[in-house]
Amino acid sequence: MTDPHLHTLLSLTAADALGAATEFKTPEAIRARYGETFTDYQPGSVFGFAPGEGTDDSQMTVATLLGYARGEGLEGVRLALRAWLGAGPPDVGSLTRAALSHGTPDGGARAWTASGFESAGNGGLMRVAAVWIAGFTGGALARESAVVTALTHADPRCVHASVFLTAFLQALSAEATYRVGAEVALAAMDTFDARDALLDTGIFGLGTREAHAAFRERDRGARAGVRARVRSGLDGHVTSQGGFVLDTLEAAVAHARAHTTWPACVEPAVLGGDDSDTVACVVGAIAGARGLPIPEHLLPPLRLGHGWPGWEQAWACTEHFPAVVAGARRG
Numbered sequence: 001m002t003d004p005h006l007h008t009l010l011s012l013t014a015a016d017a018l019g020a021a022t023e024f025k026t027p028e029a030i031r032a033r034y035g036e037t038f039t040d041y042q043p044g045s046v047f048g049f050a051p052g053e054g055t056d057d058s059q060m061t062v063a064t065l066l067g068y069a070r071g072e073g074l075e076g077v078r079l080a081l082r083a084w085l086g087a088g089p090p091d092v093g094s095l096t097r098a099a100l101s102h103g104t105p106d107g108g109a110r111a112w113t114a115s116g117f118e119s120a121g122n123g124g125l126m127r128v129a130a131v132w133i134a135g136f137t138g139g140a141l142a143r144e145s146a147v148v149t150a151l152t153h154a155d156p157r158c159v160h161a162s163v164f165l166t167a168f169l170q171a172l173s174a175e176a177t178y179r180v181g182a183e184v185a186l187a188a189m190d191t192f193d194a195r196d197a198l199l200d201t202g203i204f205g206l207g208t209r210e211a212h213a214a215f216r217e218r219d220r221g222a223r224a225g226v227r228a229r230v231r232s233g234l235d236g237h238v239t240s241q242g243g244f245v246l247d248t249l250e251a252a253v254a255h256a257r258a259h260t261t262w263p264a265c266v267e268p269a270v271l272g273g274d275d276s277d278t279v280a281c282v283v284g285a286i287a288g289a290r291g292l293p294i295p296e297h298l299l300p301p302l303r304l305g306h307g308w309p310g311w312e313q314a315w316a317c318t319e320h321f322p323a324v325v326a327g328a329r330r331g
């Protein structure tokens with residue numbers, strides 16, 4: 001059996017690459033073009049990704065791992081994400097671009113402030129599996145998940161959703177059942193002081209006092225929101241596959257629940273359209289941590305749809321991911 005962390009990285013990338021073709025399309029348009037099932041990489045990405053290429057979600061997951069390999073902690077991750085952005089990727093989320101463009105650790109808090117504390121997209125959640133893949137566990141996993149997310153997405157809903165997700169991956173990998181794993185991860189989120197971690201790393205500081213106050217005010221409500229949407233996802237409810245972080249989390253928890261095969265988890269996310277690549281990517285992380293085997297034919301063609309310092313676009317993921325994971329764990 002492949003290392004569970006490497007398996008999860010391949011799984012989330014393959015799912016993201018499947019979803020690349022259907023991103024921003026409606027379920028009706030997807031069925032009209034591709035049919036009722038979706039079993040292989042397809043053309044049609046609005047960003048021009050070739051079949052088999054992972055989008056910004058898996059690219060930024062890999063960039064985060066390359067960041068940990070630098071051995072400089074959070075600052076290394078931020079610089080690696082900047083290197084990814086600096087090479088001109090085809091697709092960048094608006095808050096991600098705004099946050100990283102500040103060039104300081106508090107860029108995510110500043111970008112959230114500039115959004116009027118409205119912006120709570122899924123751009124942190126989509127790449128946070130990297131923290132678990134890098135080998136963090138327990139309290140360190142919660143802390144890194146919070147601060148790595150807040151580098152671009154400082155809304156407490158984004159931060160707590162990420163703390164939940166990586167704790168869920170850890171629990172599932174340890175063979176917890178789906179529902180028990182989710183409850184264990186919600187408890188981990190509830191007992192972790194994310195605000196303190198953001199203060200400690202300078203994401204909240206003198207220049208971002210307003211963001212700190214807004215986070216404190218909304219902290220409890222945000223946790224309640226994550227709890228509610230995880231539980232409705234466990235019951236199979238999907239509100240939307242739009243870019244709002246709690247919609248993505250709920251949809252991913254719903255799609256990946258109680259299925260016994262990888263395609264049964266991933267396919268509904270791909271066929272659901274809208275932000276299908278990101279929902280699929282989060283589903284892929286969960287299915288990967290559960291150890292569900294990825295269909296063999298999806299692995300050889302798998303690439304990332306962007307090259308930047310540390311990664312070449314033509315590289316096969318199966319060939320180069322082992323070194324990425326090993327490097328992050330040494331870092």
Ligand SMILES: [Mg+2]
Nearest residue numbers: 055056057277
């Ligand atoms: Mg994407």
